[in-house]
Amino acid sequence: MSMPDPAADAAPTPAHAAGLADVTASDGSLRRFLHGLPAVDPAGLVARTAALGSARAVKGPAKAAAIDLAIRLIDLTTLEGADTPAKVRALATKARLPDPTDRSAPQVAAVCVYPDMVATAREAVAGSGVHVASVATAFPSGRASLAVRLADTREAVEAGADEIDMVIDRGAFLSGRYLKVFQDIVEVKRACGDAHLKVILETGELATYDNVRRASWLAMLAGADFIKTSTGKVGVNATPPVTLLMLEAVRDFEAATGIRVGVKPAGGIRTTKDALRYLLLVHTALGDAWLTPELFRFGASSLLGDLLMQRQKLTTGRYAGSDDVTVD
Numbered sequence: 001m002s003m004p005d006p007a008a009d010a011a012p013t014p015a016h017a018a019g020l021a022d023v024t025a026s027d028g029s030l031r032r033f034l035h036g037l038p039a040v041d042p043a044g045l046v047a048r049t050a051a052l053g054s055a056r057a058v059k060g061p062a063k064a065a066a067i068d069l070a071i072r073l074i075d076l077t078t079l080e081g082a083d084t085p086a087k088v089r090a091l092a093t094k095a096r097l098p099d100p101t102d103r104s105a106p107q108v109a110a111v112c113v114y115p116d117m118v119a120t121a122r123e124a125v126a127g128s129g130v131h132v133a134s135v136a137t138a139f140p141s142g143r144a145s146l147a148v149r150l151a152d153t154r155e156a157v158e159a160g161a162d163e164i165d166m167v168i169d170r171g172a173f174l175s176g177r178y179l180k181v182f183q184d185i186v187e188v189k190r191a192c193g194d195a196h197l198k199v200i201l202e203t204g205e206l207a208t209y210d211n212v213r214r215a216s217w218l219a220m221l222a223g224a225d226f227i228k229t230s231t232g233k234v235g236v237n238a239t240p241p242v243t244l245l246m247l248e249a250v251r252d253f254e255a256a257t258g259i260r261v262g263v264k265p266a267g268g269i270r271t272t273k274d275a276l277r278y279l280l281l282v283h284t285a286l287g288d289a290w291l292t293p294e295l296f297r298f299g300a301s302s303l304l305g306d307l308l309m310q311r312q313k314l315t316t317g318r319y320a321g322s323d324d325v326t327v328d
C-alpha cells in the first residue's frame with residue numbers, strides 16, 4: 001500500500017508556477033538560491049532613496065491628490081492590549097468616514113486589528129467596502145507552535161477577516177532554517193483560504209539588507225500576496241531604504257515569475273511628509289500601477305490624523321481643531 005504524500009494535495013506555490021519548484025525542494029537548494037541573489041550595496045541603496053527628491057516638492061493640486069491617495073492606501077490600525085470593542089468601532093467609523101465635516105475625504109483601505117476584534121470590526125464596516133485585516137500567527141513575536149499560529153489564522157478568517165498579516169519566524173530565518181520559514185508561510189496561506197496574505201518580515205530584526213532581500217524572495221516564493229516591513233512593535237520599523245529594497249524585490253520577482261506582489265511599509269509612519277515620500281518611492285521604483293490598495297498599503301495607527309489636517313489646510317486654508325481629525 002502506498003503512503004499518502006502530504007505535499008501532493010498542497011496548492012502549488014508561486015515557486016512552482018514560476019518553474020522554481022527545485023529551489024524550494026530542500027534547505028540546501030533554498031539556501032543556495034537566496035544566497036545567490038545579488039548582494040545589496042548599502043551605500044547605493046541609501047543614495048537611490050535620497051535621489052528620489054523631497055516630498056516638499058509636491059504642492060498644490062498634486063499634493064491634494066497625493067493626500068487622498070495616501071488615505072485610500074491606509075490600513076488603519078489598532079494593535080494594543082487595551083483595545084476594546086468600543087475603540088474598534090470608533091476606528092471603523094473613522095475608516096468609513098474619515099472626515100465627518102467633509103464627505104469628499106476618501107475611505108481608508110482597511111482596518112487592522114487583533115483576531116479577537118475581527119467580528120466587531122467586520123460588523124462595523126459592513127457594506128462600506130472597507131476591508132478587515134487581522135494580524136495573526138502569534139503577532140508580533142510569532143513565538144508559538146505552527147498549530148497555534150494556524151489556529152490563530154483560521155479564527156481570524158472565520159470571524160470575517162479579508163486579509164491576514166502574519167509574522168515570519170525570525171529565529172528560524174536568522175539561523176538559516178529557510179525551508180521551515182517557507183513551509184510556515186505555505187501553511188498559513190492555505191489556512192487563509194480566500195483571504196489575502198501579507199507576510200511581515202520584521203525587517204528591523206533581520207540585521208542586514210541582504211537578509212531583507214532574501215526574506216522578501218522567500219515570502220514571495222511561498223505565496224505572499226503582500227510583503228510587509230514591520231509589526232510596529234520593535235525599535236526599528238519601516239524605513240525608506242528598506243521599503244525601496246522590498247519594492248525592487250517585488251519588481252524583480254514580477255520580472256522572473258509574472259506574479260505581482262504588494263508592499264506594505266508599517267510602523268512609525270505618522271506624517272503627511274513621510275507618506276508622500278513613500279508614494280514617491282513607489283512611483284519611481286514600480287510606477288503608478290502599484291499606487292492602488294491592491295498593491296500598496298501603509299500600516300499606520302496615527303497617519304490618518306495628520307493627512308486629514310493637511311487636507312483641511314489645503315481645502316480651507318486653515319488647520320482644523322484637533323478634535324475634528326483625531327483618530328482615537
Ligand SMILES: O=C[C@H](O)COP(=O)(O)O
Binds near residue numbers: 233299
Ligand atoms: O501594522 C501596523 C503597525 O503596527 C502600526 O504602527 P504605528 O502604530 O507605529 O503606526
